Amino acid sequence: MGVTKQYLRYVAASMWGVVASPKAPVVMLCLRGVRGRYAAVAAVEHVFVWDLRIGDKLIVLKGEKHEVTALSASPDNQHLAVGYSDGTVKVFSLVTGEVGVVFSGHKTAVTALTYDHEGMRLASGSKDTDVIVWDIVNEAGLYRLKGHKGMVTHCHFLRNRNILITSSKDTFVKWWDLDTQHCFKTMVGHRTEVWSFAVTADEKRLITGSGDSELRVWDIQYKEQGLEEEEKAESPAKKARLEEQEEEDKEKDNEPQEVTEDRLVCTTLVGSLLRKGRDRVVSMTLDPTGTILSCHGPDSMLELFKVCTDDEIQTRLKKKLKKLRKKLKDQEGETDEVPQVSRTLDDEIQRLCNVTAVGKIKSCDLQLEASGQLKTFLVLHDNALETITIPTQEKKPEPSGKTRMVLPGHRTDVRTVAFSSDNIAVLSGSTESVKLWNRSTQQCIRTMPSGYALCSTFAPGDQQVIIGTKTGKLQIFDIGSGSLLESVDAHQGALWSIAVSPDKRSLVSGGADKEVKFWDFELISDEKFSSTSKRLSVSHVRSMQCDEDVLGVKYSPDQRLLAVALLDNTVKVFYADTLKFFLSLYGHKLPVLAMDISTDGTLLATGSADRNVKLWGLDFGDCHKSIFAHDDSIMCVQFIPRTHMFFSAGKDGQVKQWDADNFQHIITLEGHQAEVWCMAVSPNGDYVVTGSHDKSLRLWQRTQEPLVLEEEREMEREKDFEQTVAKGDAPVVPGEASGEAGMAGKKSIETVKAAEKIMEAVEIYKEEMAKLEEHSRECEALKKQVPPPPPHPMLIAFGNATPLRFVLEVIKKVRSSELEESLLVLPFSYVTDLLKLLNQFLTEGWDIELTCRCLFFLLRIHQGAITSNHVLLPVIDNLRKNTQERVHQIRDTVGFNLAGLQFLQRQIEAREEVTFFADATDRFQERKRKKKRKERAVLAIRT
Numbered sequence: 001m002g003v004t005k006q007y008l009r010y011v012a013a014s015m016w017g018v019v020a021s022p023k024a025p026v027v028m029l030c031l032r033g034v035r036g037r038y039a040a041v042a043a044v045e046h047v048f049v050w051d052l053r054i055g056d057k058l059i060v061l062k063g064e065k066h067e068v069t070a071l072s073a074s075p076d077n078q079h080l081a082v083g084y085s086d087g088t089v090k091v092f093s094l095v096t097g098e099v100g101v102v103f104s105g106h107k108t109a110v111t112a113l114t115y116d117h118e119g120m121r122l123a124s125g126s127k128d129t130d131v132i133v134w135d136i137v138n139e140a141g142l143y144r145l146k147g148h149k150g151m152v153t154h155c156h157f158l159r160n161r162n163i164l165i166t167s168s169k170d171t172f173v174k175w176w177d178l179d180t181q182h183c184f185k186t187m188v189g190h191r192t193e194v195w196s197f198a199v200t201a202d203e204k205r206l207i208t209g210s211g212d213s214e215l216r217v218w219d220i221q222y223k224e225q226g227l228e229e230e231e232k233a234e235s236p237a238k239k240a241r242l243e244e245q246e247e248e249d250k251e252k253d254n255e256p257q258e259v260t261e262d263r264l265v266c267t268t269l270v271g272s273l274l275r276k277g278r279d280r281v282v283s284m285t286l287d288p289t290g291t292i293l294s295c296h297g298p299d300s301m302l303e304l305f306k307v308c309t310d311d312e313i314q315t316r317l318k319k320k321l322k323k324l325r326k327k328l329k330d331q332e333g334e335t336d337e338v339p340q341v342s343r344t345l346d347d348e349i350q351r352l353c354n355v356t357a358v359g360k361i362k363s364c365d366l367q368l369e370a371s372g373q374l375k376t377f378l379v380l381h382d383n384a385l386e387t388i389t390i391p392t393q394e395k396k397p398e399p400s401g402k403t404r405m406v407l408p409g410h411r412t413d414v415r416t417v418a419f420s421s422d423n424i425a426v427l428s429g430s431t432e433s434v435k436l437w438n439r440s441t442q443q444c445i446r447t448m449p450s451g452y453a454l455c456s457t458f459a460p461g462d463q464q465v466i467i468g469t470k471t472g473k474l475q476i477f478d479i480g481s482g483s484l485l486e487s488v489d490a491h492q493g494a495l496w497s498i499a500v501s502p503d504k505r506s507l508v509s510g511g512a513d514k515e516v517k518f519w520d521f522e523l524i525s526d527e528k529f530s531s532t533s534k535r536l537s538v539s540h541v542r543s544m545q546c547d548e549d550v551l552g553v554k555y556s557p558d559q560r561l562l563a564v565a566l567l568d569n570t571v572k573v574f575y576a577d578t579l580k581f582f583l584s585l586y587g588h589k590l591p592v593l594a595m596d597i598s599t600d601g602t603l604l605a606t607g608s609a610d611r612n613v614k615l616w617g618l619d620f621g622d623c624h625k626s627i628f629a630h631d632d633s634i635m636c637v638q639f640i641p642r643t644h645m646f647f648s649a650g651k652d653g654q655v656k657q658w659d660a661d662n663f664q665h666i667i668t669l670e671g672h673q674a675e676v677w678c679m680a681v682s683p684n685g686d687y688v689v690t691g692s693h694d695k696s697l698r699l700w701q702r703t704q705e706p707l708v709l710e711e712e713r714e715m716e717r718e719k720d721f722e723q724t725v726a727k728g729d730a731p732v733v734p735g736e737a738s739g740e741a742g743m744a745g746k747k748s749i750e751t752v753k754a755a756e757k758i759m760e761a762v763e764i765y766k767e768e769m770a771k772l773e774e775h776s777r778e779c780e781a782l783k784k785q786v787p788p789p790p791p792h793p794m795l796i797a798f799g800n801a802t803p804l805r806f807v808l809e810v811i812k813k814v815r816s817s818e819l820e821e822s823l824l825v826l827p828f829s830y831v832t833d834l835l836k837l838l839n840q841f842l843t844e845g846w847d848i849e850l851t852c853r854c855l856f857f858l859l860r861i862h863q864g865a866i867t868s869n870h871v872l873l874p875v876i877d878n879l880r881k882n883t884q885e886r887v888h889q890i891r892d893t894v895g896f897n898l899a900g901l902q903f904l905q906r907q908i909e910a911r912e913e914v915t916f917f918a919d920a921t922d923r924f925q926e927r928k929r930k931k932k933r934k935e936r937a938v939l940a941i942r943t
Contacts, residue, residue, distance in 0.1 A: 006706050007645075007666050010657065010688065013701035015671065016442035017409040017428070018043040020379045021694065022362035024068045025283060028377060030077045031058070031094065036367040036375045040080055041385065042068035044673055044694050047082055047092070052377075052387055055405050061092045067673040067694075072113035072122070079136075081122055083110025085673075087746075089124050091136065101139045103817045105132045105746050112166075116157040123164055125152025131166050133178065139816035145176055147183045154196050158203055161222070163265070165206070167194040173208060175265060184264055189216065195281045200307055201290025205348070206267065209281030209295060215273040217345055221266040271345040276354060277301055287366035292352065292374055292392065296361045302376065304352040304390065313347050355399045357386055359411075368392070382411040383695040408444065410435065414691030416456040416678050418465075423682040425479075426689050427465050428697060429453025434467055436479060439687065439699065446482045450475055455497050460504035460521065464536050468495035472511055474519070476536060485526075485535050490517060497552040501576075502559045507538060510550030516564055517543045544579050546572070551591055556601045561618065563604060565592040571606055573618070583621035587614055594637040598644055603660055605646050607634030613648055615660050625663045629656060636679035636690075647688055649676040655690055655700070667712055671698050722749040747821055754814040754822035761810040762833050764792050768803040807837055808846055811854065820857055831862055836875055842882035848890055852883060 020026065024042035029049065031038045038058060040049045045063035050056070063084065070083030079100065080092045087106030090099050103124070112125035121142070122134040131145040131152055150169030157164055164176040173194055175185035192211030199206055199220075206218040275281075277297035285294045286307075293305040308316070321341045359380040367375040372393035378386040389401035412431040419426060425445070426437045434453055436446040451469035459466055459476070464485065467475040472491035477484055493512025500507055507519040518541045523534040552565035555576060562576045569591055573583035590609035597604050597618070604616040611634060615624040630650035639646040644660040653676060655669040674693035681688050688700040771789045779786050795806050814822050826834070835858065841851045859866065866872055 005659075005662075007657075007659075007709070009703050009705045009707040010667065010669060010700045011703055011705075012669070012671050013687075013699040014442055015044065015046070015696050015698050016437070017383075017414070017691075017697040018048075018695050019383050019405055019409050020048070020385050021068065022379060022381050024071045024083075025363035026365045026377050026379045026385070027071045027073045027080070028365045028367050029073055029080075029094065036369065039365070039377050039385065040071055040073065041379055042071060044068070044696050045084075045671070047071065047080065049094070050385065050405065052385070052403075052405070059094065059097050061097055063090075065670050067109075070110045070113040070124070072115055074115050074119040074136075075117060076119055079119075081113050081115065081124075083113050083124060085109040087126060087128070089113065089122070089134070091122070101136065101817070102815065103132075103134050103141065104748055104750070105134075105141055105144065105817075106130065107746065112152050112155045114155045114157065117159045121157070123155040123157065123166075125155050125166060125168075127151045129168070129170075131155060131164070131176070133164070134817070140819065141817055143181050145181065145183070147174055147186075148172065150193070153194060156197070156199055158199070160203065165197070165199065167197050167208065169193040169195075171210070173197065173206075177264065185267070187218070187267060189218075189269060193280070196284040198284045198286045198293055200286070205270070205307075207273075207284065207293065207349075209284050211280040213275045213278050215275060215281070215284075215295060217270045217273065217349065218267045219270045221268070223264060223266060273305065273345070273349060273351075275303055277303070282361070283363055285364050285366055287368045287374070289368050292366055292368055293349070294364050294366055294376065296364060298360060300357045300360050302355040302357060302361055302364060302378065302388075304355065304374070304376075306350045306352045306392070308348055308350060313343065316347050317341050317343060352392060353390065353397050353399070355388055355390065357388070358382075358402075358404060359384065383409050384411065409695055413677055413693050413695065414697060416453050416467075417680045417689050417691050417697070418456045418458055419680050419682045419687070419689065420458050420462045421683055422462065423684050423687060425458075425462065426680075426697070426699075427456055427458065428691055429456050429467055434465065434477060436465070437697070439682075439689075442697075442699075446479060448477050448482050448484070450477070450484075454495060457498055457500055457507075459536055460500070466498065466507070466538075468498045468509060468511075470494045472513070474498070474509065474538060476538070478535070486537055488538060490519075490540075491515060493549070496550060497554075497565075499553050499555055501555055502557055506541070508553050508555065508562065510553040510564060512549045514546045514549055515543050516546060516550055516553060516562075542579075544574070551593060552595050554595055554597055556597050556618065557599055558601050560601070561597075563595060563597065565595055565606070567591050569608070571595060571604070571616075573604075573621070583618070585614075585616050585621055585623070587623055587626065588612065590633075593633060593635055594648075596638045596646065598639045598646075598660070599642050603639075603644060605637045605639065605648075605660065607637040607648055607650070609633040611650070613637060613658070615663070624660075627658070627663060627665075629658070630654060632675070635675070635677055638679060638681045640681055640685040641683060642685065647679060647681060649679045649690055651675040653692070655679065655688070664709060666709065667707060668716075669700055672696065747825070748818070750815065751818045751821040752825060754818055755825045757810055758807075758814070758822065758826065758834070759830050761794075761807045762830055762837070764794055765803040765807050765837070766833070768792055768795070772803075804837065804840055804844075805846075808841055812847065812850065819853070823854060823857055824861060828862060828865055831858055831866075832869070832872060834858065835866075835872065835879065839875055839879050839882060842879065842886050845886065848886045852887065855879065855883065 020041035021044055027040045029038040029040055037051060037053050038049055039052055040047055045065060045067055047061040047068055048057050049059040051058045066084040066086040068082055069085050072081045078094055080094055082090050082092060087108055087110060089103040089110055091101040093100050106126035106128055108127040110124050110126050114123050120136055122136055123131060125131045129148045129150060133142045135142050148168040148170055152166055152168050154167045155164060162178045164178055167173045171190045171193060173187040174183045177184050190210045194208055194210050197206060197208040204220050206220055208216045277299055279297040281295060282297055291307055293307055294302055296302045324341060357378050357380060359382045361378050362381050363379045365377045372391060374390040374392045376388045380386055385405040387403045388399050390397050390399050410430040414428045414430050416429045417426060424439055426439050428435050431452050434448045434450045435444055438445055450467055451471055451473055453467045454470055455468040457466050463479055465477050469475060472493055472495050474488040474490040475484060476486045490509055491511030491513045495509055495511045498507060498509045505521060508516060510516045519538040520541050522537055522539055524537045526535050546566060548567040550564055551567060554563045559576055562574045564572045566572060569588045571585040571592055574580060575582055588608040588610055592606045592608045594607040595604060602618060604618055606614050611628060611630050611632060613627045613629040613634060617624055629648050630652045632651035634648055634650040636649045637646060645657060646660060647655060647657055649655045653672040653674055655676060657666040659666055672692040672694060676690050676692045678691045686702045690698050775788055795801055798806050798809055801809060838851050838855050
């Protein structure tokens with residue numbers, strides 16, 4: 001057997017260049033008692049909490065491989081819920097930055113997240129059309145609500161009622177009764193997708209935004225409240241008549257019953273607010289006080305509306321009435337007619353102002369300060385955060401105090417990257433600028449405005465950088481001063497590729513004008529640059545005309561050959577000195593977009609839009625191998641210096657490492673969430689940097705960890721299996737039909753592994769108990785104490801636990817949100833053993849809550865099989881007695897503790913003559929209400 005070839009593993013070292021990703025909304029946070037200073041935004045797979053005052057990251061909540069698609073802060077601002085593109089929801093602590101809870105229930109990306117007003121429950125909506133309500137305290141899913149036919153766009157808990165409102169792309173707004181877990185009302189008044197909605201602070205108005213230019217306003221009537229008000233106003237005689245009428249109605253069998261939705265909530269369309277924007281609504285936001293409503297479309301305009309309070313509405317109506325009386329008096333003189341003023345939608349919701357941002361708005365959040373200053377925080381499509389302050393107390397408020405956070409990244413996609421010769425500096429270029437970064441700290445050293453950069457390189461000496469632009473210019477920048485030294489009109493069309501010669505004396509460029517041009521470096525005197533020293537310039541030496549557009553040029557390391565990639569899908573190889581034709585490499589079905597030559601000059605690797613990488617020998621031009629490398633066009637190919645290994649990257653967002661000697665795929669570097677446009681390998685081969693459409697720059701570092709190909713292939717197979725498990729059908733629960741409500745969890749590889757661990761623990765328990773019984777019999781037979789059998793290694797790993805305790809510890813290690821799904825896949829033979837073990841847990845008084853949770857779930861799922869099994873009858877009877885006894889004990893303990901805490905509260909108040917903050921707040925609000933009522937009474941007397 002031959003020696004296995006060793007490879008060293010490349011791992012993700014860092015990610016930078018992202019200010020805010022547009023996929024998830026911005027969320028304002030109140031940290032350290034400060035409001036309006038901190039904002040949480042998505043940054044590809046991470047979440048950044050920015051300190052907007054100093055423009056620096058305060059906290060980084062690190063994700064794994066999946067993109068962040070939804071954010072929601074808890075009411076106490078202690079936790080942040082983050083939804084990902086794979087359907088998982090993680091709850092992070094904003095104090096420690098650690099993950100507290102992980103919920104896995106959705107099959108596709110999470111699109112909506114919201115907490116209830118107490119922060120105890122979390123609702124998540126997804127592209128899979130389901131809504132799941134999660135219990136934050138118990139760290140488990142409560143139920144799954146099914147009913148929407150399109151992606152869920154928004155969710156909202158009502159404050160005073162156990163009702164959840166959801167909207168979707170299926171044009172419906174649904175109202176869910178969470179007590180019974182069913183949809184009792186579906187609003188069908190929209191013709192296009194409902195993208196967002198907002199509920200006013202008093203929960204009497206619902207404002208919906210859809211695909212047109214109208215914001216529809218709906219009046220919410222709670223029928224129970226209306227009936228109570230009617231009953232208070234009715235006389236006893238009328239009540240008696242109504243009771244008689246109800247009795248008569250009951251006698252009639254053919255009378256239709258009252259519709260459930262009309263009994264709970266009734267919504268009627270009040271009117272519409274016309275938006276200035278013509279496109280669909282992207283998002284709507286109410287500030288925390290419920291005073292200001294913001295709305296924006298896919299453009300750069302943010303529209304602000306003011307939701308008036310009842311007092312403000314009454315004041316406006318009085319002014320209207322006064323004007324109307326004066327008008328009638330002027331027209332008709334004295335009249336006894338009392339004019340009527342009706343309350344309109346314009347009285348309730350007023351247009352405040354329109355704010356125009358620098359770029360297209362992707363999400364918005366609001367913060368209204370006590371002084372009336374409104375802070376709006378915008379995430380823009382161009383990787384920027386913008387803050388705008390609006391004085392709302394003015395009659396015609398004008399936006400002021402605009403600030404943007406743009407320094408940490410590019411505004412557009414990074415199209416080219418390059419390494420300096422000392423491996424320290426990284427150059428990146430995009431549509432509007434070129435940036436120079438420190439590789440070790442990822443700090444931006446220089447930002448230089450440029451043209452649309454397509455290719456770049458460091459000039460010899462690393463003092464200047466050279467950029468090729470879309471307009472065909474060669475731009476030379478000085479790194480020290482950050483200034484543009486020279487801009488040369490090199491090509492008539494786009495300049496697609498540049499390459500410095502191995503002797504560092506010249507440069508070659510290829511463009512869309514079908515020419516390859518050769519340039520020599522030279523030092524010239526320039527008074528504008530310096531009066532004492534010379535600066536770098538390039539002079540055109542010669543040109544070579546080609547038959548098609550030139551997409552790439554590359555020198556061989558010995559400078560003997562020049563490879564030119566053309567639009568006709570071929571690569572032509574010429575002698576670099578005489579420009580005589582040497583080889584034509586044809587075989588690709590689409591144009592070659594990237595190519596590179598190995599350090600020893602023997603291999604040429606080409607990557608094409610046909611998704612194949614081809615390896616060519618430069619001796620005779622023969623194709624060694626064609627590899628189907630990516631799922632989309634290949635944008636970059638580069639060899640690792642002094643090896644025959646190379647990297648390829650493509651529009652499928654993946655970076656792959658290959659071995660060109662045995663044509664093996666070594667490893668896939670995952671991290672980018674969109675197309676990878678450019679890549680550069682450092683001269684020493686230790687680092688790889690990539691730029692992507694997700695606006696991020698990523699650095700990959702070579703470690704000393706050896707990589708075994710067989711293990712990598714095994715991990716890939718496991719990953720494929722996990723995906724097939726996650727995409728499989730949900731397990732069938734006996735005796736339950738699929739209705740509007742279902743189980744919150746989903747079957748995944750984690751739940752399957754957890755079930756296997758529980759089964760293994762039960763088996764170990766049975767083996768150990770059999771050993772102990774055999775040992776006791778042996779002792780009885782010999783009438784002396786025999787050394788006990790050695791315990792199972794797993795029991796030793798758990799700290800020499802008893803077999804019974806070991807089973808409990810294994811169950812406790814199952815993630816709380818996955819416990820039900822894990823128990824669901826257990827075979828019934830293990831369920832019977834587990835019920836007996838649960839009975840012993842209750843007898844010992846161990847983890848009563850967890851034991852009862854497992855017990856009740858198993859009884860609900862396997863009710864038929866358990867009741868028909870006579871062997872389990874004594875076990876069930878014991879479980880009933882033990883459960884009641886233990887639950888009563890816990891209830892008594894909790895009651896005693898509550899009574900003790902209340903007693904301590906009274907003692908402290910009596911001793912210090914102070915009230916707790918919550919009580920003080922309530923009393924302050926009550927005094928405020930009384931004061932307002934007194935003022936109204938005085939005004940009424942005066943008028």
